[in-house]
Amino acid sequence: MQEWFVDVAEHIADGDPIYLACEECGQVALPPRTVCPDCAGRSLEQRPLSETATVTAETTIFSSTPRYAEETPYTIVIATFEEGVRLTGQLRGAETVERGEEVRLGVESDGDHWLITFTPSD
Ligand SMILES: [Zn+2]
Known part of the structure; x- marks a missing residue:
């Protein structure tokens, strides 16, 4: 698992998402x-990221790697934040979600891996 992803996930877990x-x-x-x-500037500043985003794309996965076999099918969401960045996560709390719907950013961990999640916010 990439270091940046763990860093981003830990910030989300702390209720302090960043970009x-x-x-x-x-x-x-x-x-x-x-x-x-x-x-190509090197002055990149860490800023707070919104905890909600808008669904840009969603797709349901019907076959997957053995690690996710038990939760297949599942839905992957690409959500865009008002800051302009996008994240991909697994849908929670609903079977499907519409493009344009607002979702809340979350994260899950099994101790070894982090998983970004999105839950419909209303
Ligand atoms: Zn620049």
Whole structure:
């Protein structure tokens, strides 16, 4: 599991989600980077991220790796935050979700792995 992902997941678990933004041009970055993808600046600042986002895409997975066999089928959501970054997570608390719906960011851990989750917020 990648280090940045663990860092981002731990911030979500603490109720303090974050993303990075370039101090020079304002470009947002998540996954975090050390160099701005837009202007190659190196002044990336950690900023607080909203706890809710809007569903951009969703897809239901009917076959998966053995690790997820018990919870298949499950739904993957790509959600866009007002800050401009996107995260992919597993849908919780509903069978399906519509594009444009608001979802709440969450995270689960089994001790070894982190999983980003989205739950419909109303
Ligand atoms: Zn920049």
